[in-house]
Amino acid sequence: MAESQPAQSRAAESVGQRWVPLVGLLALVVWGHAPLLAILAERWWHDPQYSHGPLVPLFSLYLLWRQREEAEAWWGPPRWGAALGLLVAVLLLRAVAGRLLFHQLDAVALQLSLAAVVLGCGGWCLLRRSAAAIGFLIFMVPLPYELERNVGEPLKVAATVGSTFLLQTLGQPALRDGHIILMGEVRLGVVDACSGLKMLVTFAAFSVGAVLLLRRSRFEKLMVLLGIIPIAIVSNIVRITATGLSHVYVRDPRLLDFLHDFHGWLMMPIGLGLLALELWVLRNLVVEETAEYLREPLLPTGLRPLASGGTAGKHGSETSGE
Structure with a gap:
């Protein structure tokens, strides 16, 4: 008992020496990027396309929490030289971001700041353990406007063409005119909000999270x-x-508004269902080779290996190896 108490005190002191500087420096990084975080929070709150933003830091914390049992193996020799190099890059990025009012570049600087703190406190070992959590934070950052516009246009075209084809397959007299689907007296416009970019951004975060969690x-x-x-x-x-069919068969404006919002809400469950189906197909399609299978030699049918190095036939006759 007398020996265990000093050991426990040394372990507690070691934990304090490791975690206190790390937590303090991380808090300093968050404080230094408070203006950026305020801008991101406002975008999360007012833009439905990025309403998943608050969940991203929580998921990053969970990625670290699920490795807590291996916490002793996280730490390595501090690499303050490499950390200072990253901090110099952070200062340059923040200067350019402030000059251009480019918040996405400032967000990259935030990630590099976190990596620098981790590298300085725990070395490459700690950085390898936390790299996935730090990298996942990119999903809390809105896309640049030009990228949204350039990606949204092809998505609208694909959505219009695909929806027109599916409506025709279901027996509707659907015709495509640009981003408008004509079905008799119904004119269904595929506007920017219907491009599917929101679904793409959110579903990408879910899919990458699944890749990080699944074995x-x-x-x-x-x-x-x-x-x-x-x-x-x-x-x-x-x-x-589904929205087009609703406009064909439903006449109540209030019900149409409800169905429009309801169909938009169903996009994510449909996407997650397709993702689950894809994982099920891959599980049954991909066969993992076990170690026993890899060690087993390939022999002609009816022969099996013997301990002495020979082979035995179907009737148990032995042939010694020369």
Whole structure:
């Protein structure tokens, strides 16, 4: 008992020496980027396209929390030289971001600041452990306006073409005129809000989070990432098609407004359902080779290996190896 108490006190002192500077420096980084965080919070609150933003830091914290049992292996020799180099890059990025009013660049500076603090306190070991959590924070940052415009236009075209085809398949006299779908007296416009960009951004965050959490092969994870855009487009096509059918068969304006919002809400469950279906298909499609299978030699049918190095046939006859 007398020996265990000094050991416990040394362990507690070691934990304090590690965590107190790290937490203090991280708090200083958050304080230094408070104006950026205020801008992001306002965007999360007023822009439905980025309403998932507050969940991103919480998920990053969860990525760290799920590794808590291996906390002793997190720490390595501090690398203050590399950390100072990152901080110099942060200062340059923040200067350019302030000059251009480019908040996305300031957000990258925030991530580099976090990486610098981690690198200085826990070295490369701690940075490797926290890299996924720091990188995932990119999903809390709104896309630049030019990127939104350039990505939104092709998404609108894909949604209009796909919805027109699906409506025709369902027996509706649908015709496409630019971003407008004509069905008799019904004119259904695919505006910017219906491009599916919101679904794409949110679903990308969900999919990357799933890749970070699931224990699957690299091939399966790659397929999940490659399926982000197709699944988002398909979900939006289903939403627009359902909205078009509602305008054909429903006449009550209040019910139409409700169905429009309801179909928009259904996009994410549809996307998650397609993601679950994709994971199920991949699980049954990809067969992992076990260590026993890899060690087993390939022999002709009816032969099995012997302990002495020979082989035995179907009737148990032995042939010694020469």
